[in-house]
Amino acid sequence: MNIIISNASDLPIYMQIVNHIKKNILSGTLEEGKALPSIRALAKDLGISFITTKRAYEELEKLGLINTVPGKGCYVSSFNKELVYEAKMREIEEKLEESINLSKMMGLSKSELIEILESLYEGE
Structure with a gap:
């Protein structure tokens, strides 16, 4: 997943991740059932903390856009x-x-x- 983080942005890093993933889900680029990178893998790829990535995934889950399956990972939800x-x-x-x-x-x-x-x- 190609997420670009901007230190010059007014948005916190976790919200930049949320917005990027949300945009891809809503546009259909990330389809229902598609696995997202693990929290640790995404944090490593972006060069950010695990906690920041975890917060982004938690926010996406609150929005109903992803589901976390313990031991398996995070997946794009089916949504209305x-x-x-x-x-x-x-x-x-x-x-x-x-x-x-x-x-x-x-x-x-x-x-x-x-x-x-x-x-x-x-x-x-």
Whole structure:
């Protein structure tokens, strides 16, 4: 698994791992039932502590994206895609709400904010 850790990121290392694996699961790159690297192997590959990797796997398990089978390892879970979709929609709404609040503090109008969104969405 090719996970790139950035020391310059604002996110803690364990969350960078969570986000990378979550993205791969949700996109279908990591399929249901697929084995993940062991916690120790991933820690060694990334040059990070066992505890950091363990925390990332625990977070993924809390999210219902992986299952740990004692003595065998961690595997991609089967999950309800609708629940994942709803969770992602909530995340988008929260980030948009944060952007709206910031734009109001800056005095931007709704049309200016929409213009920014459209520009970003189109990749300009």
